[in-house]
Amino acid sequence: MIAAAMWAGREKLRQTLRWLAVCIGLGMLGMLAAMPAYAAKRALVVGNANYTHIGTLPRSEADAQDLARVLRSLGFVVHSGQALLNRNAAALNKDVEDFQKTIQPGDEVVFYFSGHGVTHEVLGNLLVPTDAPALNRLAPPGRVLQQYLGVNDALKAMADMKPRVLVSILDACRSFPTVKPNGKSDSPSVGLQTTPPVAASGVEQLVMYAAAHGQEALAFLNNGQDKTRNSVFTRVLLEEMVRPSPSVNQLAHNVARRVYALTKNEKDGAQNVEYRAIATDTQPFSFVPVAVQAAPLPDTSAKDAEIAQLKKQLAEREKAAAEPVITATPSDAPWPIVTAVPSTSTRADTIFTSPPALLYGRYQVLGDGSEVKDLQTGLIWARCSVGQTWSGSRCAGQVKTFTFYEAPWSVGNGWRVPTVRELQSLIWCSTPLNSWLFVDLEDGLEPVSGLCDGMFVTPAIRAQVFPLTDKHWTATRGVVRANLAWVVDFRYGHVVPIRPDEKHAVLMVRANR
Numbered sequence: 001m002i003a004a005a006m007w008a009g010r011e012k013l014r015q016t017l018r019w020l021a022v023c024i025g026l027g028m029l030g031m032l033a034a035m036p037a038y039a040a041k042r043a044l045v046v047g048n049a050n051y052t053h054i055g056t057l058p059r060s061e062a063d064a065q066d067l068a069r070v071l072r073s074l075g076f077v078v079h080s081g082q083a084l085l086n087r088n089a090a091a092l093n094k095d096v097e098d099f100q101k102t103i104q105p106g107d108e109v110v111f112y113f114s115g116h117g118v119t120h121e122v123l124g125n126l127l128v129p130t131d132a133p134a135l136n137r138l139a140p141p142g143r144v145l146q147q148y149l150g151v152n153d154a155l156k157a158m159a160d161m162k163p164r165v166l167v168s169i170l171d172a173c174r175s176f177p178t179v180k181p182n183g184k185s186d187s188p189s190v191g192l193q194t195t196p197p198v199a200a201s202g203v204e205q206l207v208m209y210a211a212a213h214g215q216e217a218l219a220f221l222n223n224g225q226d227k228t229r230n231s232v233f234t235r236v237l238l239e240e241m242v243r244p245s246p247s248v249n250q251l252a253h254n255v256a257r258r259v260y261a262l263t264k265n266e267k268d269g270a271q272n273v274e275y276r277a278i279a280t281d282t283q284p285f286s287f288v289p290v291a292v293q294a295a296p297l298p299d300t301s302a303k304d305a306e307i308a309q310l311k312k313q314l315a316e317r318e319k320a321a322a323e324p325v326i327t328a329t330p331s332d333a334p335w336p337i338v339t340a341v342p343s344t345s346t347r348a349d350t351i352f353t354s355p356p357a358l359l360y361g362r363y364q365v366l367g368d369g370s371e372v373k374d375l376q377t378g379l380i381w382a383r384c385s386v387g388q389t390w391s392g393s394r395c396a397g398q399v400k401t402f403t404f405y406e407a408p409w410s411v412g413n414g415w416r417v418p419t420v421r422e423l424q425s426l427i428w429c430s431t432p433l434n435s436w437l438f439v440d441l442e443d444g445l446e447p448v449s450g451l452c453d454g455m456f457v458t459p460a461i462r463a464q465v466f467p468l469t470d471k472h473w474t475a476t477r478g479v480v481r482a483n484l485a486w487v488v489d490f491r492y493g494h495v496v497p498i499r500p501d502e503k504h505a506v507l508m509v510r511a512n513r
Contacts, residue, residue, distance in 0.1 A: 039106045039164055041076040043068070044099040045083040046092065048115030052131050058219045060114040061085050063171060063234040066405070067112050070238055074287055074409045076110065089129040089147055096154045103161035108285060110167045111158065114234065117151075117172025117192045119213070120144060125151040125192040127172055152198060155207075159200035165285040166197075166205045167248055171233055173211035194274045204285055205278040206248050208255070210234075212272040218263060228483075233259055233273060239477040242409050244419055247284035249277050288409055288416055288475060289511075363465045368392075372465055377425055378512050382415070383466055385505040395467045404485040404500030407473050414510035420476035420486040420495060422509060426466060427493045430457040452493035460493025471496075471504040 047064025049057045064083035072078055079099045087095060103109055116128035118135050126135075126148040133147065145153075151170070159166055173192055193213045197205035210217035210233035217233055220226040228235055236258045245251045256273035264270040358364055363372040366380065370390035373380050384390055386408060387400030402408070410416045429452035452460050459469045471487040477500075484497035487504055498504075 039108055040104060041071075041074070041108045041110075042079065042099070042102060042163075043071045043076040043110040043112070044079045044095065045071065045110075045112045046087055046095065046114070047083050047085050048087060048092075048113075048128065048130050050086045050130055051116065051128070053133055054116075057115060059229070059231045059234075060171075062229050063114045063231055064112065066230060066238055067114075067169075067234060069405055070241055070409075071110060073406060074241070075412065076108075086130050088131040089149075092127070092129045092149050096149065096157065100157045100161060103158060103163055105162040107161075107163040108165040109158055109163040110169070111155070112169045112171070114171040114231075117170060118148070119193045120148075123148075123150055123152075124195060125170075127151060127154075127170070151192070152195070156198045156200075159198050159203050159205070162200075163203060164282065165248075166200070166203055167285070168197075168205075168207045169237070170208065171210040171217060171231065173209060173213075173215060173217040194276060196276050197278050200278075202280055203278070204280045204282065206252060206275060207277075208237075208252050208273065208275040210271075210273060212274050215271060216268075218266065218271055221262060221266065232262055232271065236262070238405075241287045242404075242407075242417075242475055243477070244288045244290040244416070244475060245286050246290050247286050249275075249279075249284070251287065252277070289414075359465050360462055363462070373512060374425070377422070379418075379422060380510050380512055381426070381466070382508045385468060385472065385507055387505075399505045401503040401505055402473065403503055404473060404477075407506050408508075409475065411508065415508040416510065417473060417475040417506055418509040420474040420488070423472060423474050423488045423507065424495055426462075427452075427460050427488065427490070428462050429460050429493050431455065456493070458492070459490040461490045466507070468505075468507065471498075472507050473504050 045064050045068040047060045047062075049060040051057070061083075064085060068078045068083040079095070079102065084091075084095055099111075113127050115130075116132075118126050118128060120126055120135070120141075121137065123141055123144060126144070128148060131147075135144070135148075151168075155166065155168055170192060192209055194209055195207075197207050210231075217231065219231045221228075221232060226232075230238065233255070236255050240251050240254050240258070243251075243254075245254070252273070252275040256275070259273045260270045262271075358375070359372070362375055364375060365372055368390065369392060370383055371380055372383060384395035384397075385399045386402075388395040388397040390396075407417055431452060461468055468490050470491060471489045474486045474488060474495075476486045477484070483499075485500045486495060486497050488495050
């Protein structure tokens with residue numbers, strides 16, 4: 001009778017635990033159902049340089065190729081897999097038509113064009129294919145649109161597909177020949193007019209122009225002595241696209257300010273980047289979102305206490321029914337695993353393992369142990385470098401290395417490459433840390449060094465939490481040294497600027513959500 005009563009009580013406790021698990025599970029399903037469907041990232045990138053009638057533009061091909069590569073690293077599907085170069089009228093119009101057909105409602109869409117552009121009094125801004133003649137302003141509009149690509153028509157076709165975001169980047173502010181009414185050559189037209197985005201309800205839009213109307217976008221600095229691969233506007237754009245930013249509008253502002261600073265001492269004066277935007281009531285789009293303040297977690301202390309009490313009662317009744325043998329299994333994990341093994345039982349018993357809630361009072365182990373939450377910053381970190389997996393006690397597999405431009409800047413579910421400030425926060429020195437040295441940076445200060453002092457333990461990180469060694473990329477480019485990118489070197493616990501074509505490891509981070 002006593003055994004039967006104990007069994008009945010035990011089964012009642014099991015049912016209660018299952019009921020609580022179902023309630024929690026249904027709540028999670030409700031949260032998942034409320035989440036928006038995954039939006040695809042799509043991009044069309046065009047670079048026209050070799051013009052039939054007016055010669056070659058420097059750097060347009062390189063600009064398009066590098067921008068396509070960065071977009072792919074940010075998770076975008078680039079139309080045709082790469083930048084489309086030197087497109088004539090037929091090809092360019094077909095490119096836009098084919099790309100428009102791939103866009104689905106809710107997608108995040110980018111259109112980039114590098115080449116010549118011209119403004120028409122009736123048709124507005126036009127992008128120039130490689131086989132286009134000098135613009136005859138008296139030609140019928142239908143004829144002009146056979147030879148050029150109308151910006152307004154192209155963007156409207158994309159916006160009509162109802163993407164969530166449409167970002168249009170027009171690096172087409174260069175001198176282009178036109179024809180007078182008498183058939184003689186006119187003074188060249190320079191730049192595109194800054195016009196509002198096309199009307200499209202519910203579509204967040206940004207249109208960026210490399211230079212203001214009447215200005216020519218510069219390919220070179222220092223009056224042509226500049227040896228950099230990219231034009232002035234696009235080189236700055238490439239750097240800003242991989243920096244965390246609260247919105248693409250802020251990115252455009254940063255690009256405009258930096259291009260102005262770079263060109264203000266040029267012979268023809270500063271180049272003024274212009275942009276126009278349309279906002280929506282959804283979360284602002286950003287190529288690399290910044291870490292957000294973690295939302296307060298719901299108070300589940302009462303439910304947790306109830307479940308803990310039920311587990312305790314269940315364990316006591318299990319112990320009365322079958323005396324367990326407790327064995328402590330040695331492990332290379334940072335905590336012992338205690339396993340309850342009933343000596344005589346044919347029932348399926350629940351086995352609990354108990355990792356500590358915190359490591360070093362700062363890092364909270366999550367899930368299967370492959371992630372930790374830093375309670376000081378609110379950020380959630382992968383414990384292994386990209387290419388490795390967490391095996392329960394260490395990182396297994398081969399670390400993948402990347403150049404700065406190849407790095408997987410965003411891989412879904414909020415995972416991204418950390419900023420230099422974020423990754424620097426993981427440095428731990430077993431001896432006193434030297435003072436950090438800084439130089440001016442747009443968002444505050446830029447670290448120069450922070451070497452651990454004296455005879456310190458290497459690597460300079462809590463190796464029990466992050467089994468990392470050597471250099472890891474950050475998402476931060478230099479400002480004073482704009483041709484370099486920042487890495488954190490955990491061998492010595494310092495931050496250094498290096499060439500972006502070097503290959504190093506990546507550790508991913510995401511904001512607590």
